[in-house]
Amino acid sequence: MTREPAGNRSVEPNRDPAGFLSGFALTPSSRARCPNSIQIPERSASLTQSRAGLLSIELLAVPHLRPATASFRRRRSFEQPPSGRSLSLHRAVAIDINRPFHRAAIATFLRRAATLPPALALLLRNVRSPFEAHRAATLPCLGHSAEHRGLRRTITMEFELPNKALTTMRFSELNPPLSEKVLEALSESGFNFCTPVQAATIPLLCSFKDVAVDAATGSGKTLAFVIPLVEILRRSSSNPKPHQVLGIIISPTRELSHQIYHVAQPFISTLANVKSMLLVGGVEVKSDMKKIEEEGANILIGTPGRLYDIMNRMDFLDFKNFEILILDEADRLLDMGFQKQITSIISLLPKLRRTGLFSATQTEAVEELARAGLRNPVRVEVRAEAKLLNAPAASKQPESTKTPSGLQIEYLECEADKKPSQLVDILIKNRSRKVIIYFMTCACVDYWGVVLPRLSVLKGFSLVPLHGKMKQTVREKALASFTSLSNGVLLCTDVAARGLDIPGVDCIVQYDPPQDPNVFIHRVGRTARLGKQGHAVVFLLPKEESYVEFLRIRRVPLQERKCSDNAPDVVPQIRSAAKKDRDVMEKGVRAFVSYIRAYKEHHCSYIFRWKELEIGKLAMGHGLLQLPLMPEVKHHSLSTEGFVPVDDINLEDIKYRDKSREKQRKKNLQAKKEAKEKEKEAKPEKPSKTPSAPTAMRKKTARQRRAQQTIEDEEELMQDYRLLKKLKKGTIDENEYAKLTGAEELL
Numbered sequence: 001m002t003r004e005p006a007g008n009r010s011v012e013p014n015r016d017p018a019g020f021l022s023g024f025a026l027t028p029s030s031r032a033r034c035p036n037s038i039q040i041p042e043r044s045a046s047l048t049q050s051r052a053g054l055l056s057i058e059l060l061a062v063p064h065l066r067p068a069t070a071s072f073r074r075r076r077s078f079e080q081p082p083s084g085r086s087l088s089l090h091r092a093v094a095i096d097i098n099r100p101f102h103r104a105a106i107a108t109f110l111r112r113a114a115t116l117p118p119a120l121a122l123l124l125r126n127v128r129s130p131f132e133a134h135r136a137a138t139l140p141c142l143g144h145s146a147e148h149r150g151l152r153r154t155i156t157m158e159f160e161l162p163n164k165a166l167t168t169m170r171f172s173e174l175n176p177p178l179s180e181k182v183l184e185a186l187s188e189s190g191f192n193f194c195t196p197v198q199a200a201t202i203p204l205l206c207s208f209k210d211v212a213v214d215a216a217t218g219s220g221k222t223l224a225f226v227i228p229l230v231e232i233l234r235r236s237s238s239n240p241k242p243h244q245v246l247g248i249i250i251s252p253t254r255e256l257s258h259q260i261y262h263v264a265q266p267f268i269s270t271l272a273n274v275k276s277m278l279l280v281g282g283v284e285v286k287s288d289m290k291k292i293e294e295e296g297a298n299i300l301i302g303t304p305g306r307l308y309d310i311m312n313r314m315d316f317l318d319f320k321n322f323e324i325l326i327l328d329e330a331d332r333l334l335d336m337g338f339q340k341q342i343t344s345i346i347s348l349l350p351k352l353r354r355t356g357l358f359s360a361t362q363t364e365a366v367e368e369l370a371r372a373g374l375r376n377p378v379r380v381e382v383r384a385e386a387k388l389l390n391a392p393a394a395s396k397q398p399e400s401t402k403t404p405s406g407l408q409i410e411y412l413e414c415e416a417d418k419k420p421s422q423l424v425d426i427l428i429k430n431r432s433r434k435v436i437i438y439f440m441t442c443a444c445v446d447y448w449g450v451v452l453p454r455l456s457v458l459k460g461f462s463l464v465p466l467h468g469k470m471k472q473t474v475r476e477k478a479l480a481s482f483t484s485l486s487n488g489v490l491l492c493t494d495v496a497a498r499g500l501d502i503p504g505v506d507c508i509v510q511y512d513p514p515q516d517p518n519v520f521i522h523r524v525g526r527t528a529r530l531g532k533q534g535h536a537v538v539f540l541l542p543k544e545e546s547y548v549e550f551l552r553i554r555r556v557p558l559q560e561r562k563c564s565d566n567a568p569d570v571v572p573q574i575r576s577a578a579k580k581d582r583d584v585m586e587k588g589v590r591a592f593v594s595y596i597r598a599y600k601e602h603h604c605s606y607i608f609r610w611k612e613l614e615i616g617k618l619a620m621g622h623g624l625l626q627l628p629l630m631p632e633v634k635h636h637s638l639s640t641e642g643f644v645p646v647d648d649i650n651l652e653d654i655k656y657r658d659k660s661r662e663k664q665r666k667k668n669l670q671a672k673k674e675a676k677e678k679e680k681e682a683k684p685e686k687p688s689k690t691p692s693a694p695t696a697m698r699k700k701t702a703r704q705r706r707a708q709q710t711i712e713d714e715e716e717l718m719q720d721y722r723l724l725k726k727l728k729k730g731t732i733d734e735n736e737y738a739k740l741t742g743a744e745e746l747l
């Protein structure tokens with residue numbers, strides 16, 4: 001936790017112990033100019049706990065530099081020494097690195113530090129300031145002896161950079177240099193300093209190297225490949241023919257391709273006579289082909305399926321002068337089963353090209369793709385530094401984490417029937433913020449998308465559902481509407497987990513943890529982008545708690561969040577909404593069934609153990625009125641404890657609120673009834689089974705019956721699993737899936 005040190009509130013100028021810092025101690029007026037600077041870590045060097053843009057230097061000094069301790073004793077609350085270090089001294093000085101006066105002061109400080117006796121050890125941690133080079137050249141190295149003798153004193157200095165996610169490397173200083181036009185476009189967009197991944201990657205790609213980049217979410221990977229692509233094309237061909245393809249950017253989702261296309265436009269437009277084309281599913285492939293034919297296309301940006309389709313159909317597209325291929329979110333591309341399309345696309349491209357592979361998660365499959373598609377790639381890995389807050393004191397060292405340093409992730413251990421109430425509590429507490437909630441399936445998004453707006457406590461909230469089974473135009477509208485909101489809630493599946501750069505998202509709620517643990521960091525990465533602060537909460541059932549340790553080992557540290565005692569109990573309200581509208585009731589059952597079936601597909605099945613799922617509590621948490629007779633319930637393979645059915649209602653009698661829909665339902669029911677009666681009349685009496693048949697005679701033993709049951713259960717599970725795969729691949733749609741799995745009959 002950061003706190004405002006008392007001393008910092010009243011530090012007078014010229015009271016610096018060693019006289020180094022005279023003239024730039026914090027005064028009220030300098031604090032006003034530099035408001036972030038008053039938030040400094042409790043202990044020096046707690047860099048990652050300070051607010052955005054603050055960097056710290058620690059000074060370990062020898063005793064002869066001992067200050068007038070009396071003046072510090074008066075500020076005990078601030079000067080409280082860390083336990084076991086009686087001579088520790090904290091002193092904070094705020095410096096705004098953009099101010100010439102402050103820059104000069106730091107330079108003076110560093111010069112003086114360099115002339116101190118060798119016993120003085122100066123430790124600079126993570127300083128990305130113009131003085132970094134100077135420090136490397138002049139400062140004595142850190143020695144531990146002074147500290148061991150109990151002589152440690154610490155002075156903390158904090159530098160404020162415009163954004164701590166940026167380096168001090170300007171785009172104009174990159175080597176090989178960027179063109180004037182790109183620099184202008186960058187500066188017009190307000191991009192002056194590179195992020196670490198940009199500083200590392202742009203020069204490599206621009207100097208004919210292939211790269212495999214692994215950098216945290218929100219670290220600026222898009223510009224890290226868009227800028228080199230534009231620069232390479234500028235150098236390669238001044239006037240490409242309309243159907244000469246020079247560059248391709250492949251990304252896994254339509255939304256992400258859209259985003260990349262729009263980010264790239266200001267830079268691509270600096271290339272004369274170069275035309276770019278966005279190629280994604282959801283629109284007629286013929287209209288894309290017509291457009292390419294008429295207007296030409298030199299840069300293709302899109303999803304693998306559509307790109308592959310177009311490249312195969314349009315054999316007049318010319319790849320002879322092809323320069324650069326970018327695979328964004330490479331692991332996702334492979335996860336989604338696009339391996340075949342990607343291999344085919346690569347096979348159409350010349351071998352002599354540059355390839356960049358970008359991802360925030362590296363997997364075996366990505367490694368394999370890198371081996372197959374890249375030539376001697378340079379690996380670029382950029383990690384955030386963060387303190388593991390729940391680690392033991394001895395190991396409270398900054399460690400590299402997979403998530404951005406400004407991101408705080410919590411887990412909320414909660415029984416399934418309490419989840420909706422806790423969710424509502426979080427939403428109320430974040431009323432004025434922008435929140436994204438991730439659910440397991442599209443059916444879950446559909447359900448909570450109709451339920452949450454009906455809760456009186458959430459009146460006035462803007463709730464926007466988004467999932468991959470919505471029509472493309474609806475998806476686009478949903479995303480645009482959430483983007484434009486200053487506060488609101490997006491309810492979505494993993495279709496919005498990767499790459500999307502939605503401004504101002506403060507909080508991520510994972511109502512259901514993702515099936516694929518790699519997706520976890522992409523989901524939480526929708527907040528705390530580019531050095532900003534953000535907050536994320538993941539709901540875990542009590543039996544799933546070992547997920548916390550699993551993530552910690554993967555360098556994703558989580559802190560515990562306690563369930564709120566004041567959360568409003570919303571389950572009765574949800575049930576009452578289901579009684580009033582058949583649509584709510586049906587969507588609830590669909591969400592419940594889809595959740596259970598998706599749960600079976602968890603990649604970490606040893607943590608998310610399907611067989612231990614408590615479906616009774618889960619059904620309560622879904623606000624179901626009765627338990628649907630799905631096989632898992634029928635065969636009592638899962639616990640139904642905790643479910644209290646609503647008995648005073650016949651589900652058949654629940655009507656749709658929508659009148660025309662209700663009319664249609666009534667018609668269908670009548671038709672079904674008549675058809676059944678006709679069938680009955682037409683069917684001849686079944687001949688009774690001959691009692692003499694020996695197989696029918698023999699009654700099965702209990703053991704045989706159990707064995708038979710197990711076989712049937714397993715077959716049923718396998719069948720479900722196969723259907724789920726088909727659904728995922730898009731071979732069947734949600735309705736067919738519901739029909740084939742019998743989910744429809746449960747309604």
Ligand SMILES: Nc1ncnc2c1ncn2[C@@H]1O[C@H](COP(=O)(O)OP(=O)(O)OP(=O)(O)O)[C@@H](O)[C@H]1O
Pocket residue numbers: 166190191192193194195198215216217218219220221222223360498499500501525526529530
């Ligand atoms: N050099 C820069 N200076 C200032 N802002 C930048 C810079 N580079 C990128 N940004 C901004 O940072 C945000 C995140 O960038 P981007 O979407 O490229 O991140 P990413 O690494 O691709 O994230 P993800 O892994 O989630 O896809 C964007 O809003 C972008 O405009």
